[in-house]
Amino acid sequence: MTIRIRPPQAISGRLRPYPGASDPVEAGAGVARLPQADLKEADGLCAAPASSSRQSMMSHTATQSLSAIDTISARLEGVGYISTPAISTAVYLAHHLRKPILVEGPAGVGKTELAQSLSRCLELPLLRMQCYEGLDETKALYEWKYGKQLLYTQVLRERIRDVMGDAPTLEEAYARLGGFQDLFFSRDFLAPRPVLQAMEQPGGSVLLIDEIDKADEAFEALLLEVLSDYQVTVPEIGPIPAVTPPLVLLTSNNTRELGDALRRRCLHLFIGFPDAGRERRIVRARAPDVPDRLLHQLVDFVHSLRSENIRKLPSIAETIDWARTLVLLHADELEPGLVRDTLNVLLKRQADTAEVSERIETLTRSAVAGGQPRQS
Amino acid sequence: MDALLTRYVRALRQAGAQVSPAETLDAASAVSLVGYASRERLRLALGVTLAKTPEDKALHDDMFDRFFTAGEDSAQDEAAGPDAPQLQPATPGAADETGRDETGRDETGRDETGRDETGRQTGASGGTEGRTIEGASAGEDRADAFLRLARGPDLDLAIRQAAAAAGVDDIRFSSQSGYFIRRILERLGVRELEERLMAAMQQDTAEAQAMAAAMIAARARVFERARDLVEQRFDVFGRGATEAFMDDVVVNRSLAELSGRDLDRMRAIVARMARRLAIRHGRRRRRRLGQIDVRRTVRMSLRNEAIPFELFWKQSRREKPKIVAICDVSGSVARYVRFLLLLLYALHEGIADLRAFAFSSRLHDVEPILRSLPFDAAMSRIIRVAGGGSTDYGQALVDLERGHPDIIDRRTSVLILGDGRSNQTDPQLALFSSLADRARRVVWLTPEPEGMWGSGDSILPLYRPLCAHMAYCRTASDIERAVDEMLSAYA
Numbered sequence: 001m002t003i004r005i006r007p008p009q010a011i012s013g014r015l016r017p018y019p020g021a022s023d024p025v026e027a028g029a030g031v032a033r034l035p036q037a038d039l040k041e042a043d044g045l046c047a048a049p050a051s052s053s054r055q056s057m058m059s060h061t062a063t064q065s066l067s068a069i070d071t072i073s074a075r076l077e078g079v080g081y082i083s084t085p086a087i088s089t090a091v092y093l094a095h096h097l098r099k100p101i102l103v104e105g106p107a108g109v110g111k112t113e114l115a116q117s118l119s120r121c122l123e124l125p126l127l128r129m130q131c132y133e134g135l136d137e138t139k140a141l142y143e144w145k146y147g148k149q150l151l152y153t154q155v156l157r158e159r160i161r162d163v164m165g166d167a168p169t170l171e172e173a174y175a176r177l178g179g180f181q182d183l184f185f186s187r188d189f190l191a192p193r194p195v196l197q198a199m200e201q202p203g204g205s206v207l208l209i210d211e212i213d214k215a216d217e218a219f220e221a222l223l224l225e226v227l228s229d230y231q232v233t234v235p236e237i238g239p240i241p242a243v244t245p246p247l248v249l250l251t252s253n254n255t256r257e258l259g260d261a262l263r264r265r266c267l268h269l270f271i272g273f274p275d276a277g278r279e280r281r282i283v284r285a286r287a288p289d290v291p292d293r294l295l296h297q298l299v300d301f302v303h304s305l306r307s308e309n310i311r312k313l314p315s316i317a318e319t320i321d322w323a324r325t326l327v328l329l330h331a332d333e334l335e336p337g338l339v340r341d342t343l344n345v346l347l348k349r350q351a352d353t354a355e356v357s358e359r360i361e362t363l364t365r366s367a368v369a370g371g372q373p374r375q376s
Numbered sequence: 377m378d379a380l381l382t383r384y385v386r387a388l389r390q391a392g393a394q395v396s397p398a399e400t401l402d403a404a405s406a407v408s409l410v411g412y413a414s415r416e417r418l419r420l421a422l423g424v425t426l427a428k429t430p431e432d433k434a435l436h437d438d439m440f441d442r443f444f445t446a447g448e449d450s451a452q453d454e455a456a457g458p459d460a461p462q463l464q465p466a467t468p469g470a471a472d473e474t475g476r477d478e479t480g481r482d483e484t485g486r487d488e489t490g491r492d493e494t495g496r497q498t499g500a501s502g503g504t505e506g507r508t509i510e511g512a513s514a515g516e517d518r519a520d521a522f523l524r525l526a527r528g529p530d531l532d533l534a535i536r537q538a539a540a541a542a543g544v545d546d547i548r549f550s551s552q553s554g555y556f557i558r559r560i561l562e563r564l565g566v567r568e569l570e571e572r573l574m575a576a577m578q579q580d581t582a583e584a585q586a587m588a589a590a591m592i593a594a595r596a597r598v599f600e601r602a603r604d605l606v607e608q609r610f611d612v613f614g615r616g617a618t619e620a621f622m623d624d625v626v627v628n629r630s631l632a633e634l635s636g637r638d639l640d641r642m643r644a645i646v647a648r649m650a651r652r653l654a655i656r657h658g659r660r661r662r663r664r665l666g667q668i669d670v671r672r673t674v675r676m677s678l679r680n681e682a683i684p685f686e687l688f689w690k691q692s693r694r695e696k697p698k699i700v701a702i703c704d705v706s707g708s709v710a711r712y713v714r715f716l717l718l719l720l721y722a723l724h725e726g727i728a729d730l731r732a733f734a735f736s737s738r739l740h741d742v743e744p745i746l747r748s749l750p751f752d753a754a755m756s757r758i759i760r761v762a763g764g765g766s767t768d769y770g771q772a773l774v775d776l777e778r779g780h781p782d783i784i785d786r787r788t789s790v791l792i793l794g795d796g797r798s799n800q801t802d803p804q805l806a807l808f809s810s811l812a813d814r815a816r817r818v819v820w821l822t823p824e825p826e827g828m829w830g831s832g833d834s835i836l837p838l839y840r841p842l843c844a845h846m847a848y849c850r851t852a853s854d855i856e857r858a859v860d861e862m863l864s865a866y867a
Contacts, residue, residue: 069410069417085416085417085420086420086424089410089417089420089421089424090420090424092409092410093406093409093410093421093424093425096405097402097405097406097409097425099402101424102428104430144679146678146679149679150678150679150681257651257654257655260394263428263429264398264399264428266428267402267424267425268423268424268427268428268429268433270430
């Protein structure tokens with residue numbers, strides 16, 4: 001006879017889009033807890049992986065949205081993300097060539113937002129992994145549920161006599177034991193982390209690996225298998241292929257040079273500062289209450305600010321924040337005093353503020369002069 | 377796979393982009409998805425798949441226009457609409473060649489895809505196949521064929537075929553263009569034409585003279601077209617190689633001999649050096665030394681029934697190199713200082729912390745100048761402020777000790793650039809020795825070769841035993857090597 005451990009209940013339809021919250025099973029405190037409490041928690045939190053034999057396809061909505069470059073632009077705009085041909089082309093190719101996209105560009109131009117918007121408009125779950133120094137596979141790919149393993153050993157200890165009790169010889173006892181020795185290193189005891197979770201979404205998903213440049217180089221190497229073959233290899237189990245290959249986006253702020261191996265496996269998209277027209281549409285989408293005249297003026301002002309000698313240039317995120325601030329202040333036109341009071345929304349460094357403070361008047365006036373709504 | 381794309385990838389590589397075969401395959405699949413119909417889409421698709429760094433992106437944007445506009449088929453550009461024409465030949469199925477103004481274009485236009493390979497093969501065997509226009513058809517004199525081509529509408533295509541056979545894409549330097557033009561002309565039969573021309577010029581009849589004039593005109597016309605093509609190919613395939621060659625020359629030329637034009641080139645080179653050093657030294661290596669990470673050890677021990685079987689260590693973070701550069705800016709050394717500072721400046725903050733001092737007689741902290749001004753202006757300001765006095769190394773050391781007593785500690789590398797010609801003043805050896813003891817290491821770079829050390833008022837031999845490293849430093853690559861070595865001390 002063999003002992004079968006009842007597999008934990010699969011929690012169907014429950015997604016954990018932002019994992020990484022403390023999981024009591026492996027939080028270290030588990031040892032001190034009562035076994036019953038632990039058992040409950042372990043059962044409750046174990047999102048059983050979908051069986052790998054099931055071959056699902058990406059959901060219909062998603063496939064349709066990704067069928068043409070123009071459709072992608074339109075869908076993205078539908079959820080408030082103003083795309084460019086370059087962005088849409090990259091997404092289109094990423095889907096059809098099954099390649100991840102490496103997105104680079106200054107901070108705040110919408111790299112992360114692109115992944116979030118894609119997840120919204122394709123109606124796919126977003127799995128986000130924020131990178132940091134010291135990130136390793138137990139946080140990114142998978143981890144064994146040690147607490148649960150421990151607990152089950154204790155339970156089994158009670159039962160071991162039933163199995164072994166009637167074995168006449170040592171050989172037979174050994175053979176019986178051999179039947180289930182790999183029990184603890186099976187899928188039931190595997191806690192999937194964002195990358196593995198993304199691979200297990202039956203309808204496909206958007207996997208965002210944010211700020212990959214913040215992670216160590218070793219971590220890059222760890223991702224290579226995922227990025228090229230869309231599978232995760234667990235030594236004890238073997239390769240776990242993606243049910244439906246997720247749409248993978250990696251972002252980088254270039255704090256360190258990324259490895260060639262990583263670059264080669266990805267499509268590369270550079271998002272820079274937008275032109276005035278696109279920036280106006282973005283601000284309009286994100287801050288719909290801005291009066292037309294103010295919108296033109298503030299975007300022109302930000303654009304002239306970007307050509308100043310500033311170290312941390314204001315990006316789209318700052319423009320949007322500023323627009324919202326101005327709306328809150330019931331402004332319908334830029335004036336030097338107002339700009340001076342709210343400049344800290346745009347410029348985040350004291351030195352930068354000092355640099356432009358003398359020129360605020362000129363910049364504002366030229367933005368107001370040139371910022372009349374144009375007929376186009 | 378699509379020959380046009382392979383040629384484009386080759387052109388990109390020549391220009392210095394890193395494109396792997398796998399990426400070429402990706403680009404091919406991308407092209408089959410987006411097609412050649414929209415120029416802008418093709419540009420974006422190739423950009424996404426082939427150019428993976430901002431530098432490569434810039435190269436691609438530049439090269440795409442040069443390659444596809446001037447490049448492939450200028451004759452056809454004029455014939456069709458503004459959008460797609462030059463791209464069409466590469467997709468035989470999609471090419472809408474019918475209804476063109478010129479006869480023969482429909483089959484030859486299609487021939488474009490295979491041209492690179494087949495053209496070269498036929499060229500090597502010296503034969504002319506029915507489909508290729510180049511050269512004479514059976515029974516026709518080669519000189520006649522040349523004249524026919526020179527007059528006819530097929531000239532451009534014939535030249536392109538001859539160019540492919542002559543291997544024009546291999547052009548590296550503009551000085552090779554004469555050779556390639558001649559090769560093209562010869563493939564078209566110019567030698568036979570010239571023989572006939574010589575014969576005609578020796579005859580004294582009016583008819584022969586007129587024939588000669590016609591032949592000269594035909595030759596000039598073909599020559600001109602061939603030259604245009606070779607120049608364009610040089611632009612696409614050769615320029616990058618030439619640039620790389622020039623860079624190499626400049627890097628290994630003595631800094632004192634650089635001309636004004638080289639200085640601009642040097643700026644780009646130094647930026648590249650800095651990037652290279654940053655990649656090599658920016659990595660944090662982990663060492664299993666230091667304290668035990670209790671939290672992690674306990675947590676990970678759970679898999680062993682809470683027995684701390686495996687120990688985890690707190691990661692010791694690599695310390696950031698701190699470089700104190702002390703530069704002699706008296707006349708003879710100023711040139712070298714410029715490049716050293718340019719390089720160190722590029723590494724500043726990211727890789728190493730830099731404090732720079734300049735002196736001739738007294739020591740000046742040039743940090744504020746470097747920080748507040750653009751580099752060139754800062755440099756001339758530094759020379760104006762610190763240069764001009766009579767060189768005194770001892771005084772500079774005394775000034776450093778007085779003004780900045782705490783600047784040198786055990787994570788500091790001291791980099792001294794100077795010829796050690798101190799005008800018979802006190803070298804302050806005891807002070808230098810204590811400074812060297814406190815610093816991680818002292819590296820001395822000098823623009824004089826070792827044979828000159830100690831000659832005249834040079835006091836380099838006195839300082840030498842106290843330095844970890846003293847080296848003759850003449851070219852930009854010498855400076856790079858010295859900085860590289862210094863950063864390696866922090867591995």
